[in-house]
Amino acid sequence: MDPRHLELLAAIVDHGGLTEGAEALGKSQPSVSRTLAQLEARIGAPLFKSGKRPLQPTDLGLALAEQGRAVLKADRAASEIVDRWRTGRSGLVRAGGTPFFMDGVIASMIARFQQTMTDVRVDQSYGYGPDLIERVRSGALDIAILPLPKEDVPEDLSFQPILPGLNVIACREGHPLVRRRLLTPGDIARYPWIAPPADSPLYRDLRRALSNIGAEDFRISFSGGSLASVLSVLTGSDSLTVLPYSVVFMVKGRAPVTALSLEIGHPNRVLGLLVRAGTEPTPAARRFRAFIAAEFGSLGRRIAKHQTEQIWR
Amino acid sequence: MDPRHLELLAAIVDHGGLTEGAEALGKSQPSVSRTLAQLEARIGAPLFKSGKRPLQPTDLGLALAEQGRAVLKADRAASEIVDRWRTGRSGLVRAGGTPFFMDGVIASMIARFQQTMTDVRVDQSYGYGPDLIERVRSGALDIAILPLPKEDVPEDLSFQPILPGLNVIACREGHPLVRRRLLTPGDIARYPWIAPPADSPLYRDLRRALSNIGAEDFRISFSGGSLASVLSVLTGSDSLTVLPYSVVFMVKGRAPVTALSLEIGHPNRVLGLLVRAGTEPTPAARRFRAFIAAEFGSLGRRIAKHQTEQIWR
DNA sequence: GGATCAATATACCATCGCGTTATGAAAATG
DNA sequence: CATTTTCATAACGCGATGGTATATTGATCC
Numbered sequence: 272m273d274p275r276h277l278e279l280l281a282a283i284v285d286h287g288g289l290t291e292g293a294e295a296l297g298k299s300q301p302s303v304s305r306t307l308a309q310l311e312a313r314i315g316a317p318l319f320k321s322g323k324r325p326l327q328p329t330d331l332g333l334a335l336a337e338q339g340r341a342v343l344k345a346d347r348a349a350s351e352i353v354d355r356w357r358t359g360r361s362g363l364v365r366a367g368g369t370p371f372f373m374d375g376v377i378a379s380m381i382a383r384f385q386q387t388m389t390d391v392r393v394d395q396s397y398g399y400g401p402d403l404i405e406r407v408r409s410g411a412l413d414i415a416i417l418p419l420p421k422e423d424v425p426e427d428l429s430f431q432p433i434l435p436g437l438n439v440i441a442c443r444e445g446h447p448l449v450r451r452r453l454l455t456p457g458d459i460a461r462y463p464w465i466a467p468p469a470d471s472p473l474y475r476d477l478r479r480a481l482s483n484i485g486a487e488d489f490r491i492s493f494s495g496g497s498l499a500s501v502l503s504v505l506t507g508s509d510s511l512t513v514l515p516y517s518v519v520f521m522v523k524g525r526a527p528v529t530a531l532s533l534e535i536g537h538p539n540r541v542l543g544l545l546v547r548a549g550t551e552p553t554p555a556a557r558r559f560r561a562f563i564a565a566e567f568g569s570l571g572r573r574i575a576k577h578q579t580e581q582i583w584r
Numbered sequence: 585m586d587p588r589h590l591e592l593l594a595a596i597v598d599h600g601g602l603t604e605g606a607e608a609l610g611k612s613q614p615s616v617s618r619t620l621a622q623l624e625a626r627i628g629a630p631l632f633k634s635g636k637r638p639l640q641p642t643d644l645g646l647a648l649a650e651q652g653r654a655v656l657k658a659d660r661a662a663s664e665i666v667d668r669w670r671t672g673r674s675g676l677v678r679a680g681g682t683p684f685f686m687d688g689v690i691a692s693m694i695a696r697f698q699q700t701m702t703d704v705r706v707d708q709s710y711g712y713g714p715d716l717i718e719r720v721r722s723g724a725l726d727i728a729i730l731p732l733p734k735e736d737v738p739e740d741l742s743f744q745p746i747l748p749g750l751n752v753i754a755c756r757e758g759h760p761l762v763r764r765r766l767l768t769p770g771d772i773a774r775y776p777w778i779a780p781p782a783d784s785p786l787y788r789d790l791r792r793a794l795s796n797i798g799a800e801d802f803r804i805s806f807s808g809g810s811l812a813s814v815l816s817v818l819t820g821s822d823s824l825t826v827l828p829y830s831v832v833f834m835v836k837g838r839a840p841v842t843a844l845s846l847e848i849g850h851p852n853r854v855l856g857l858l859v860r861a862g863t864e865p866t867p868a869a870r871r872f873r874a875f876i877a878a879e880f881g882s883l884g885r886r887i888a889k890h891q892t893e894q895i896w897r
Numbered sequence: 898g899g900a901t902c903a904a905t906a907t908a909c910c911a912t913c914g915c916g917t918t919a920t921g922a923a924a925a926t927g
Numbered sequence: 928c929a930t931t932t933t934c935a936t937a938a939c940g941c942g943a944t945g946g947t948a949t950a951t952t953g954a955t956c957c
Contacts, residue, residue: 272663273943274587274655289905302945304906309943314666316866324904324953330676330705331669338662342587345654350585352647353627363643392643553629586914602934615916617935622914637924637933899957906951913944921936927929 274342276310279303280318281339284328361390362555367406368416370397371473372542374498375518377416380566384559391555399471404428407545413556416563418472418515418540429548431560433567434574436540437516438476439530443506446529454533456486463492465501465512472540477513480535502526517542520574542567587655589623592616593631594652597641674703675868680719681729683710684786685855687811688831690729693879697872704868712784717741720858726869729876731785731828731853742861744873746880747887749853750829751789752843756819759842767846769799776805778814778825785853790826793848815839830855833887855880 283292283303293303311318318332328336355361368377373395381393398406403415404425424430440459442448448458459481467473481489493504498518504510506527519530544560546552552560596605596616606616624631631645641649668674681690686708694706711719716728717738737743753772755761761771772794780786794802806817811831817823819840832843857873859865865873 272659272666274591274659277658277662278587290903298944299946300905301907301947304904306944308906314669316666316669322953326905331665331674334665335662338658338665341658341661342655345590345651345658346585346587348654349590349648349651352644352651353585353629356627356629356644361644603932611915612917613934614918614936617933619915621935635924639934900955901957902953902955904951904953906949908949909947911944911946914941915943916941917939919937921934923932923934925930925932927931 273310276306277335277339277342278346279306279339280310280332281336281343283307283326284332284336285340288326355390357554359391359554359556359558360388362553363392363394364553364556364559365394365396365411365413366416366559367396367398367403367412367414369399369403369418369471369473371467371498371501371518372416372418372515373397375515376521376570377563379521380563383566384562388555388558391559393559403545407547410547410550413546413552414560414563415545416542417545418538418542419545420538420540424545427548428545430543430545431564432541432543433564434517434542434571436538436542438473438480438513438535438538439516439519440480440511440533440535441505441514441519441528441530442511443509444527444529446509446511446531448511448531449529452532454531456484459484459486459511459533460489463490463508463510465496465504465510466491466494467501467513468495472538473513473515476538479538480513483535484533498522502528515542517570517574520577521570586623589619590648590652590655591659592619592652593623593645594649594656596620596639597645597649598653601639668703670867672704672867672869672871673701675866676705676707677866677869677872678707678709678724678726679729679872680709680711680716680725680727682712682716682731682784682786684780684811684814684831685729685731685828686710688828689834689883690876692834693876696879697875701868701871704872706872716858720860723860723863726859726865727873727876728858729855730858731851731855732858733851733853737858740861741858743856743858744877745854745856746877747830747855747884749851749855751786751793751826751848751851752829752832753793753824753846753848754818754827754832754841754843755824756822757840757842759822759824759844761824761844762842765845767844769797772797772799772824772846773802776803776821776823778809778817778823779804779807780814780826781808785851786826786828789851792851793826796848797846811835815841828855830883830887833890834883 279292279296282295283289286292286295289303289307290300293300296303307318316331317329318335320327320329352361366377378395381395385391385393396412400417400419400423403412403417406412407415407428408425418436419430448454448462451458466477481487492510496504501512502522505512513535516530519528522528544563546560592605592609595608596602599605599608602616602620603613606613609616620631629644630642631648633640633642665674679690691708694708698704698706709725713730713732713736716725716730719725720728720741721738731749732743761767761775764771779790794800805823809817814825815835818825826848829843832841835841857876859873
């Protein structure tokens with residue numbers, strides 16, 4: 272029993288004739304006529320009362336048309352599913368990135384993304400440069416959000432810069448150092464530090480920044496936690512830490528943290544989106560990437576505006 | 585979107601592999617493999633995670649397989665419907681016959697038939713010889729049950745005799761004439777008669793029977809009714825009428841009627857089943873015909889047994 | 898009831914998808 | 928690492944399906 276024949280039958284019955292049914296199916300009338308005749312021959316029973324011109328289905332024809340309708344329904348549902356997938360309204364996006372970025376910036380963007388794209392599942396995972404690169408390259412990750420030195424961008428991957436890799440020294444709002452115009456290494460050394468995980472680029476940034484300032488030895492009071500822990504410690508103490516400026520900027524609304532106005536040499540890294548260059552991404556991944564890029568565009572403008580206001584003030 | 589592809593996908597997913605799915609579908613493994621590849625190409629998305637050996641469907645594959653299951657279900661239901669039709673367990677039987685036979689004998693047989701064949705619809709209609717023959721010939725009737733003289737059986741139709749065309753004079757139980765051994769035309773003439781419809785063979789039989797007996801003039805008190813009316817009048821009065829013996833025999837259990845032991849020349853007609861000879865009947869019609877024939881076989885034996893007992897008594 | 902019209906069936910041909918068998922590649926298993 | 932299982936590919940024949948053109952048949956309308 273060919274389900275297409277059932278569909279055909281349903282179309283004929285529901286549209287009241289071969290000609291109309293053929294039109295509904297987007298086929299020619301003779302094609303439908305012949306297929307119907309074939310079906311009747313295979314079944315060995317008339318599906319329509321012969322010799323009647325407004326074609327009238329037999330009981331058997333009616334019963335089979337009922338099943339045909341079910342087939343048609345499932346078929347349409349399947350088409351809808353495929354269409355949603357094709358247009359990126361459903362699917363799976365595997366996104367990876369550096370932990371603090373993901374927690375502090377990307378996660379809320381994902382939330383906004385899913386307010387419209389409710390059927391797109393996002394699998395988030397964490398990692399650092401080499402690991403992320405390898406996973407993007409192998410296809411285990413649709414997109415990675417990470418800071419990279421321009422010269423480290425792999426040839427076979429596509430890297431779209433979205434923000435400069437600006438790090439700042441972060442502390443709680445109301446921290447004694449916030450008001451100071453000029454900060455000395457001595458000021459810095461007085462406070463305990465929260466260190467990011469030892470294998471993270473941020474940790475290296477921290478060391479480099481302090482060394483640049485001249486603060487060679489510093490006290491680490493807390494380390495190894497995720498952003499949520501770090502922020503808790505940061506807001507509950509006078510500790511200092513190094514964070515991407517975008518993270519501080521995004522988190523400011525939710526937690527009383529701020530950045531010290533102290534220049535710490537910027538790493539020559541750029542935050543960007545890393546994707547495979549050769550293969551076509553899934554529609555959902557393409558949408559996600561576009562969304563994230565747009566969000567970062569908006570974020571960049573807000574940061575710029577904020578900085579201008581700071582200067583004017 | 586080809587519903588067969590959805591079925592295929594469902595089979596693969598539900599049976600956990602191409603090989604098993606192919607077996608379940610009764611196809612070869614390469615065929616399934618290629619069709620699946622084609623489907624994936626058309627959709628433009630992988631339906632199974634590549635590089636995994638216990639083949640694992642993607643979310644999309646899973647969603648489409650769900651629809652495939654619906655198609656499969658409808659398909660199986662359709663097959664079941666067709667099978668029921670083919671084996672005569674469902675369908676339509678258009679049966680026609682002479683009114684008194686249909687009401688008195690056939691209707692209760694139909695009731696028994698439908699106790700097992702609940703999905704076979706029987707369209708019953710009434711008619712007499714020429715009309716019934718024409719309707720069987722034109723295919724408007726699957727089977728006619730009627731008395732026919734052997735020489736009147738049309739060449740192009742098939743006639744299966746089932747009972748001799750025996751008519752009797754019927755009256756209510758307890759009728760004054762029942763006990764009489766020898767009945768004279770004078771006895772007969774004393775009672776009013778119920779006449780069957782004037783265009784019925786039975787009416788002609790009535791006239792012929794009375795003429796044979798020698799009762800030329802007789803009084804008609806009621807005419808034109810169906811069997812139910814005739815029986816009501818018959819049991820509620822001392823009227824007489826002519827009925828097929830099989831009708832009297834069948835009705836005896838339900839109504840207090842009996843037959844007079846008076847020989848009235850038998851018409852040279854035989855009760856039988858008339859069907860088309862050339863074309864194959866529908867399975868349901870075939871079953872129905874076999875059932876009716878068997879019922880009449882049983883009825884014939886019961887009548888014979890009854891008559892033997894009568895003689896012995 | 899016959900002419901007309903619309904709907905359905907048939908004829909013919911091209912094509913595409915699907916089926917088969919044979920065989921190769923890759924992944925899991927021990 | 929060898930073996931086995933499972934999936935993918937190749938090559939080929941066939942049948943179903945799709946198209947256009949045309950015949951046929953109910954239905955309808957004076």
